[in-house]
Every structure is written in C-alpha cells, then in structure tokens.
Amino acid sequence: MARPREFDADAVLERAMHAFWAKGYKATSLDDLCGVTGLSRSSLYASFGGKRALLHRSLARYEEQGIARITAALSRPLPIREAIAAFIGELIDRIVAGPGRTGCFIGNCAAELAGRDRATTIRVRRSLDRIQATFRDALVLAQSRGEIAAAADVDSLAHFLVAGIQGLRLVGKADPDRARLTDITNIMLHCFDRAAEPHLILHRKEET
Amino acid sequence: MARPREFDADAVLERAMHAFWAKGYKATSLDDLCGVTGLSRSSLYASFGGKRALLHRSLARYEEQGIARITAALSRPLPIREAIAAFIGELIDRIVAGPGRTGCFIGNCAAELAGRDRATTIRVRRSLDRIQATFRDALVLAQSRGEIAAAADVDSLAHFLVAGIQGLRLVGKADPDRARLTDITNIMLHCFDRAAEPHLILHRKEET
DNA sequence: TGTATTATGGACTGATCATTCTATAATCGA
DNA sequence: TCGATTATAGAATGATCAGTCCATAATACA
Numbered sequence: 001m002a003r004p005r006e007f008d009a010d011a012v013l014e015r016a017m018h019a020f021w022a023k024g025y026k027a028t029s030l031d032d033l034c035g036v037t038g039l040s041r042s043s044l045y046a047s048f049g050g051k052r053a054l055l056h057r058s059l060a061r062y063e064e065q066g067i068a069r070i071t072a073a074l075s076r077p078l079p080i081r082e083a084i085a086a087f088i089g090e091l092i093d094r095i096v097a098g099p100g101r102t103g104c105f106i107g108n109c110a111a112e113l114a115g116r117d118r119a120t121t122i123r124v125r126r127s128l129d130r131i132q133a134t135f136r137d138a139l140v141l142a143q144s145r146g147e148i149a150a151a152a153d154v155d156s157l158a159h160f161l162v163a164g165i166q167g168l169r170l171v172g173k174a175d176p177d178r179a180r181l182t183d184i185t186n187i188m189l190h191c192f193d194r195a196a197e198p199h200l201i202l203h204r205k206e207e208t
Numbered sequence: 209m210a211r212p213r214e215f216d217a218d219a220v221l222e223r224a225m226h227a228f229w230a231k232g233y234k235a236t237s238l239d240d241l242c243g244v245t246g247l248s249r250s251s252l253y254a255s256f257g258g259k260r261a262l263l264h265r266s267l268a269r270y271e272e273q274g275i276a277r278i279t280a281a282l283s284r285p286l287p288i289r290e291a292i293a294a295f296i297g298e299l300i301d302r303i304v305a306g307p308g309r310t311g312c313f314i315g316n317c318a319a320e321l322a323g324r325d326r327a328t329t330i331r332v333r334r335s336l337d338r339i340q341a342t343f344r345d346a347l348v349l350a351q352s353r354g355e356i357a358a359a360a361d362v363d364s365l366a367h368f369l370v371a372g373i374q375g376l377r378l379v380g381k382a383d384p385d386r387a388r389l390t391d392i393t394n395i396m397l398h399c400f401d402r403a404a405e406p407h408l409i410l411h412r413k414e415e416t
Numbered sequence: 417t418g419t420a421t422t423a424t425g426g427a428c429t430g431a432t433c434a435t436t437c438t439a440t441a442a443t444c445g446a
Numbered sequence: 447t448c449g450a451t452t453a454t455a456g457a458a459t460g461a462t463c464a465g466t467c468c469a470t471a472a473t474a475c476a
Binding site: 417418419420421422423424425426427428429430431432433434435436437438439440441442443444445446 | 447448449450451452453454455456457458459460461462463464465466467468469470471472473474475476
C-alpha cells in the first residue's frame with residue numbers, strides 16, 4: 001500500500017451529483033466539479049475516470065437515494081393512494097420551497113442526453129424502470145390488501161405515476177406554483193382512483 | 209437601401225429551431241447553427257443578435273407551431289376526449305417512429321435552463337401557459353356542448369394535460385416504447401371519466 | 417530508514433467555444 | 447456611374463473546455 005486518499009469518495013460523489021443535478025451535464029465543468037468536491041483534476045480522474053463516468057456514478061447514486069425515498073414513502077401505514085398523495089405532496093413542498101429548482105436529476109439527464117448518448121439513455125431508462133417497479137410492487141401489495149381492484153393493471157398504473165411525476169416536476173421547474181402543482185396532482189390521483197377500480201359502474205345521479 | 213439579404217429569415221429560424229431542439233442549447237454550437245442555416249457568423253449576429261436571441265426566437269416559433277397543431281387537433285369534429293386521445297396517439301406515433309428522439313423543445317429548455325436562466329424560464333412558463341390555455345378553451349367549448357360536467361374544473365384539467373403530455377414525452381425520449389406510452393395515455397384519459405364529471409356518484413358493483 | 421507505491425496539486429495541451437472585427441460584395445437612390 | 451448603406455465571408459480573439467502529465471507528497475512495508 002501507499003499514500004492514502006485524503007477524501008471520502010462518498011462525500012465527493014454526493015457533491016458531484018448535486019452539481020450535475022443543478023446545472024446539467026454540459027454546463028458543469030471540471031473546474032466546477034473540482035470546486036465543489038475540493039479534489040484536483042488528477043484525483044478526480046484517478047478515482048472516477050472522467051466527467052462522463054462521474055455523471056454515471058452520480059446518476060447511480062441518485063437512483064439509489066430516489067428508490068429508497070420512494071420505498072420509504074410507500075411503506076408508510078397508509079392506504080397506497082394516501083401514501084402516494086403524501087409523497088407527491090412533499091415533492092411539491094420541496095419544489096415550491098426552492099431555492100434550487102433542480103427538477104429530477106434523471107429527468108434532466110433524459111431531456112439533455114437521451115437519444116444522443118447511448119450509455120446515458122440506457123442508464124436513464126433503467127432508472128425509470130426501477131422506479132416504475134418500485135411503484136408497481138407497492139401497488140401489488142396494496143392490491144393484495146384489497147385497496148386496488150384485482151383486475152387493475154398495476155403495471156400501467158406504475159408507468160402512469162412515473163410519467164406523471166416527471167411531468168409534474170418538469171412543469172414545477174418552470175413554474176413552481178403550489179396551486180398549479182396541486183391541481184395537477186389532484187387530477188392525477190383521480191386518474192389513479194379510476195384506473196385502480198376499473199370495475200366500478202357509473203350511475204348518473206343528480207347532486208343534492 | 210443597400211444590399212439585400214441572401215436568405216429567408218423564416219427558413220433560417222426553422223433550421224436553427226430544429227438544431228436547438230435536437231441537441232439542446234449548450235450543445236448546439238455556432239458552427240452547428242451556421243452549418244444548418246448556411247449563414248455566416250456575421251449574418252447570424254447581424255440578423256438575430258446572437259446564440260441566445262436565436263434560441264428565444266426558435267422557442268417563439270416552436271410555440272406558435274405547437275399552438276397551431278394543438279388547436280387544429282382539438283378543433284376536429286370529435287368529442288373532446290377523442291380529439292385529445294387522437295392528438296396524443298399521433299404524438300406517440302412520432303415518438304415511436306423516431307428517428308430523432310427530440311422530445312418537446314419547450315420541455316427540453318425547461319429541463320436544461322429553467323431556474324438558471326431567468327429570461328428563458330419566463331419564456332418557457334409563458335409557452336406552457338399558452339398551451340394550457342389552448343387546452344382549457346377547448347375544454348370549455350366541450351363543456352358547453354355537454355361533454356364535460358358544468359362544475360368540472362377545466363383549468364385544472366388543462367394543467368394536468370400539459371404536465372401529463374410533458375411527462376409522456378420525456379419518458380418517451382428515454383424509452384420510446386409504444387405499449388408503455390399507450391398504457392400511460394389510457395390512464396391519463398381516465399381524467400375525463402371522473403375528474404371531468406365530479407357530480408357522478410359512484411356505486412360499487414361486482415362484475416358479472 | 418529506505419524504497420516501492422499511490423495520491424495530489426497544478427501546469428500544460430490542443431480543441432472548441434461565442435463573439436468581434438475587417439475586408440469585400442452587392443444593392444440602393446441620385 | 448457613384449457614394450451611401452447593408453450583407454457577407456472568414457479570420458482573429460480570448461475565454462473556457464475536457465483531459466493529460468509531471469513533479470512532489472505521503473504512506474506501507476521491508
């Protein structure tokens with residue numbers, strides 16, 4: 001062995017992740033990365049292999065944190081619908097509170113690089129798939145508890161939630177308006193309700 | 209007067225727009241822009257004022273085309289729900305057909321620049337607002353035709369459609385899978401089944 | 417203590433970036 | 447036809463980019 005590292009790789013990755021998240025891939029320079037991590041170029045390249053590799057490590061880290069966050073939110077002792085509503089509500093809180101309108105790191109990378117950067121596209125797709133699977137698993141569980149109709153298409157529902165949340169976060173990045181985001185969420189949840197219970201029969205009836 | 213321009217500003221803008229749309233702002237260089245437009249740097253700067261100004265002109269152009277496209281789609285002699293379904297269906301067709309997974313230009317700019325570039329953020333927000341208003345107007349009309357309950361919140365519905373379509377296009381950029389996108393759309397369209405008609409009373413009933 | 421090994425700081429590289437500038441070309445009104 | 451005006455091509459500019467390299471520092475082990 002020889003000279004030991006002077007930095008914590010985990011902390012470095014966390015800071016690099018936030019830099020990419022806030023500014024995007026192209027707009028984050030190596031000087032930026034050295035600045036936020038405190039590392040020199042040599043150390044960054046020796047330990048992580050370059051800007052692109054650092055992006056992918058950052059994405060992987062973000063994915064893990066996101067999955068953990070979603071899993072925790074969906075594991076709360078609530079009906080799944082309420083757990084999802086609370087999860088999105090907290091998302092909105094963070095969007096509205098600011099200060100950094102960073103959106104979803106995965107969504108940002110999708111917008112910036114998907115279709116032009118094969119490896120990143122695959123990584124983004126895998127991340128979205130894992131998030132979808134996390135929602136789906138929670139929906140399956142809720143289904144077994146009787147909260148969702150047995151015949152409901154939980155896979156589609158999970159895909160819908162992923163896309164809906166991406167849309168919500170993207171719109172929230174351009175316009176972090178609580179009322180607007182809450183309106184969107186309410187209708188999303190109406191869709192959820194309707195899709196989760198496809199066997200309800202509608203009967204028109206005048207309101208009292 | 210003096211020497212006349214050798215190019216059609218409209219055609220130049222159209223090409224510049226496609227360049228920004230496909231690659232994003234930062235990743236599109238002036239050499240790229242000169243290349244696709246056929247103009248020299250001098251002409252670009254003299255006529256449009258620089259890269260950033262060209263982006264905003266491109267965004268304005270995209271917005272107009274988008275509004276026109278949506279207006280046309282929603283004006284078809286169909287129930288609004290079917291018109292929207294057809295509109296999104298054609299969107300999916302284009303996403304799946306490829307070849308350039310470009311997503312929505314406005315959404316791309318939101319993801320890349322919103323929160324970091326004040327002028328662009330405002331422009332993106334205004335574009336989203338106009339699109340929302342276009343949907344809302346069509347929903348109001350449909351409401352007057354009795355397709356949507358009088359008390360339905362068409363403003364929220366329009367906001368939801370904007371966000372949902374953004375999410376759909378973003379996910380489609382990373383994973384242009386028809387089945388997935390169709391599933392998402394089908395659940396999105398459930399918003400017309402209940403949120404649009406809040407006065408329907410639901411009665412549980414076993415399926416036969 | 418000395419040597420092998422790894423980490424680090426920072427200069428260096430060549431490419432590319434957006435923008436400006438200069439020289440030339442093309443048209444107008446007179 | 448001539449001078450004023452505008453358009454164009456392309457060179458020049460200085461900043462910044464990602465990535466490399468080398469000298470030096472710090473440790474482990476012998």
